[in-house]
Amino acid sequence: xxxxxxxxxxxxxxxxxxxxxxxxxxxxxxxxxxxxxxxxxxxxxxxxxxxxxxxxxxxxxxxxxxxxxxxxxxxxxxxxxxxxxxxxxxxxxxxxxxxxxxxxxxxxxxxxxxxxxxxxxxxxxxxxxxxxxxxxxxxxxxxxxxxxxxxxxxxxxxxxxxxxxxxxxxxxxxxxxxxxxxxxxxxxxxxxxxxxxxxxxxxxxxxxxxxxxxxxxxxxxxxxxxxxxxxx
Amino acid sequence: xxxxxxxxxxxxxxxxxxxxxxxxxxxxxxxxxxxxxxxxxxxxxxxxxxxxxxxxxxxxxxxxxxxxxxxxxxxxxxxxxxxxxxxxxxxxxxxxxxxxxxxxxxxxxxxxxxxxxxxxxxxxxxxxxxxxxxxxxxxxxxxxxxxxxxxxxxxx
Numbered sequence: 001x002x003x004x005x006x007x008x009x010x011x012x013x014x015x016x017x018x019x020x021x022x023x024x025x026x027x028x029x030x031x032x033x034x035x036x037x038x039x040x041x042x043x044x045x046x047x048x049x050x051x052x053x054x055x056x057x058x059x060x061x062x063x064x065x066x067x068x069x070x071x072x073x074x075x076x077x078x079x080x081x082x083x084x085x086x087x088x089x090x091x092x093x094x095x096x097x098x099x100x101x102x103x104x105x106x107x108x109x110x111x112x113x114x115x116x117x118x119x120x121x122x123x124x125x126x127x128x129x130x131x132x133x134x135x136x137x138x139x140x141x142x143x144x145x146x147x148x149x150x151x152x153x154x155x156x157x158x159x160x161x162x163x164x165x166x167x168x169x170x171x172x173x174x175x176x177x178x179x180x181x182x183x184x185x186x187x188x189x190x191x192x193x194x195x196x197x198x199x200x201x202x203x204x205x206x207x208x209x210x211x212x213x214x215x216x217x218x219x220x221x222x223x224x225x226x227x228x229x230x231x232x
Numbered sequence: 233x234x235x236x237x238x239x240x241x242x243x244x245x246x247x248x249x250x251x252x253x254x255x256x257x258x259x260x261x262x263x264x265x266x267x268x269x270x271x272x273x274x275x276x277x278x279x280x281x282x283x284x285x286x287x288x289x290x291x292x293x294x295x296x297x298x299x300x301x302x303x304x305x306x307x308x309x310x311x312x313x314x315x316x317x318x319x320x321x322x323x324x325x326x327x328x329x330x331x332x333x334x335x336x337x338x339x340x341x342x343x344x345x346x347x348x349x350x351x352x353x354x355x356x357x358x359x360x361x362x363x364x365x366x367x368x369x370x371x372x373x374x375x376x377x378x379x380x381x382x383x384x385x386x387x388x
Contacts, residue, residue, distance in 0.1 A: 002353060008369070011380060012270075021247070022252050026253050038317060059384070067260045085240065124305075124308075125308060161289075175312075179318065179322060
C-alpha cells in the first residue's frame with residue numbers, strides 16, 4: 001500500500017514481503033517474498049552475506065519493465081532454528097522457582113546490560129519510556145503495583161501520552177533490558193531461547209503476565225490493545 | 233515470513249483475518265536511469281526512529297525522518313508487537329533497516345548513492361487511510377525533492 005503511494009509520486013519502489021497472501025492482494029509494483037520468520041526480513045542477524053543476497057534480489061526487481069511483479073526469494077535460505085512466529089507467554093509454563101524480588105533482579109540485569117552496551121557500541125532497544133536505566137527501579141515498582149490492581153499514576157508521564165501507552169513503553173523497556181542482558185550473558189542463544197527464559201524464569205516476566213491480564217480485563221479498547229502488546 | 237501453512241493456526245488465522253486492500257493493477261514508475269546512477273532511500277514499516285524522536289503510538293499513521301548519517305546507536309524501535317521476534321533487530325539493525333548493506337552496495341558502485349533521509353512508518357496497522365491519502369504521498373514528494381530515484385521498503 002505504501003509502495004503504491006510512493007510509486008504514484010514517481011518513485012520506483014521494491015518491497016520485501018513477509019506475507020505472500022497479503023502481497024498477492026495488495027499488489028505493490030515490485031515485491032520480493034522472503035520465507036523468513038517474522039522479525040527477520042533480511043534473513044539472519046549478523047549474516048551480511050545472506051542480507052546482501054536478499055538486498056540484491058530486491059534491487060534486481062527495479063530493472064523490471066512492467067509490474068506488478070512478485071518474486072520468491074529462494075527457499076534454501078530459510079533459517080531453521082527460529083520458530084516462524086514468536087512463542088507467546090501463554091504457551092510458556094513458569095518455572096518451579098523464580099526470583100522473588102523483581103527490583104533486585106532488575107538491578108542484576110542492569111549489570112549484564114552494561115556489558116551489552118559495551119559490546120554493542122551503545123546500541124540498545126531500551127529507551128521508549130524516557131526513564132533512564134539508573135532510575136528504572138521506580139518503573140518496576142509502578143508496574144508491580146499496577147499488576148497488583150492498585151490505582152497508579154506515574155509521576156513522569158507526559159500529558160500527551162495516555163497511561164496504557166506509557167505502560168506499554170515501560171513494559172517494552174523492561175523486556176529490552178532483560179533480553180539484551182540475556183544476550184550479553186549467553187551470546188549464542190536464539191531469540192526463542194530468550195523469549196522462553198524471560199516468561200518462564202524471571203520475576204519480571206511474571207509481573208508482566210499480571211500487567212497484561214489487568215489491561216485485558218478492562219473495558220477500554222486502548223487498555224485491551226496495550227495488553228495484546230505486553231503479554232498474550 | 234514463514235509460509236502461512238507452517239504457522240500455528242492462531243497466527244495464521246490472525247493474519248488471514250487482517251483487512252487487506254485488494255487491487256487488480258499497480259501504479260508503475262520505470263527506473264529513470266541505471267541502478268549504478270540511482271539514488272536509493274529505505275522506507276521501513278518497522279516503527280524505527282531516532283532515539284529523541286516521538287515514539288509511535290497505537291494506530292499511528294504518521295512518519296519519522298531518519299537522516300542518512302544517523303548512527304545505529306541512535307535508532308530505536310517503538311513497533312514492538314509480540315507478533316515478531318525483537319532479538320534479531322537488537323542484534324543487528326540491518327535485519328529490518330539494511331543501512332550498512334546499502335552503504336556497501338553504493339561503495340561497490342552497484343548503486344549511485346544513498347538518499348539524504350530515510351523514512352519510517354509504524355507496521356501492522358489496520359487502518360491505512362491516512363497513509364494512503366496523506367502521509368504516504370507526502371513522503372513521496374519529500375523523496376522526489378531529495379533527488380531520490382528508487383525506494384526499498386522493508387518490514388519487520
